[in-house]
Amino acid sequence: MVAAYVGNVYSSGTIPVRIAGSTVRAFRVIRGDGSRMDDAALSRKEFVQRSQARPLDVALGVARPAEVRLGTLLTPGSRLRRPITLTVGTDDILITVWSAEFEELGYGTHLTEAIADFQRTLAELYRTLSAERDRLGPGLLDTWHRLQLVIEDVP
Amino acid sequence: MTLKRAEFDRIVTKLNLRVRQSGDLPVYFEYEDKMIVRSRRSNKQGDLPMPHAIRQQFKLDEDQFRDLLNCPLDYDGYVAILREKGLLG
Numbered sequence: 001m002v003a004a005y006v007g008n009v010y011s012s013g014t015i016p017v018r019i020a021g022s023t024v025r026a027f028r029v030i031r032g033d034g035s036r037m038d039d040a041a042l043s044r045k046e047f048v049q050r051s052q053a054r055p056l057d058v059a060l061g062v063a064r065p066a067e068v069r070l071g072t073l074l075t076p077g078s079r080l081r082r083p084i085t086l087t088v089g090t091d092d093i094l095i096t097v098w099s100a101e102f103e104e105l106g107y108g109t110h111l112t113e114a115i116a117d118f119q120r121t122l123a124e125l126y127r128t129l130s131a132e133r134d135r136l137g138p139g140l141l142d143t144w145h146r147l148q149l150v151i152e153d154v155p
Numbered sequence: 156m157t158l159k160r161a162e163f164d165r166i167v168t169k170l171n172l173r174v175r176q177s178g179d180l181p182v183y184f185e186y187e188d189k190m191i192v193r194s195r196r197s198n199k200q201g202d203l204p205m206p207h208a209i210r211q212q213f214k215l216d217e218d219q220f221r222d223l224l225n226c227p228l229d230y231d232g233y234v235a236i237l238r239e240k241g242l243l244g
Contacts, residue, residue: 091204098208105208137191139242
């Protein structure tokens with residue numbers, strides 16, 4: 001199973017599209033609210049019409065990105081100073097994203113869910129290390145310093 | 156390849172990890188009142204993906220992580236590894 005994602009994964013209404021095999025014929029659409037359309041065997045034309053994808057998206061659609069650059073956190077009160085590079089992978093039926101910079105992982109049944117999982121996890125880590133900053137060992141102290149370079153609190 | 160939840164829970168027990176109650180389950184290895192390493196067991200159903208990522212979070216190489224899962228590596232052994240890596244301060 002090859003996964004492809006049409007559109008901007010950070011925008012609302014994102015429609016992840018899974019494509020079986022290396023051609024755009026059968027796919028499952030997972031709507032933004034998590035509900036799924038039935039699997040369907042579609043022509044390339046139908047695929048474009050249903051997914052509202054541009055032909056270029058379809059041409060590139062068989063390839064899941066090897067990396068994504070995360071530009072936002074979901075948590076109010078903090079934001080990223082610069083994008084974080086995430087490596088995209090699969091593990092059984094799950095999509096995973098991994099930050100080597102922070103040794104942090106997110107996963108889900110599709111890329112959008114995996115990214116949201118990562119955003120929650122990173123924000124939780126930031127809050128925890130901030131609260132416990134006076135008793136961090138060398139490794140987590142280094143992580144805390146690196147997090148401060150990337151995340152800032154906003155009023 | 157995935158890691159079974161029961162295997163992760165065995166690590167939590169064996170290393171006496173501190174579990175923080177939140178949406179997911181962040182876990183921290185603490186030593187002499189210092190937080191040393193952290194990992195997380197998501198509350199999502201199913202096995203945990205990317206065991207090699209979890210291994211990196213625990214600061215272990217492949218053989219050490221295998222020993223941790225299969226029991227030869229105990230709490231004292233883990234402390235010795237972290238001390239050797241200079242992670243205990």
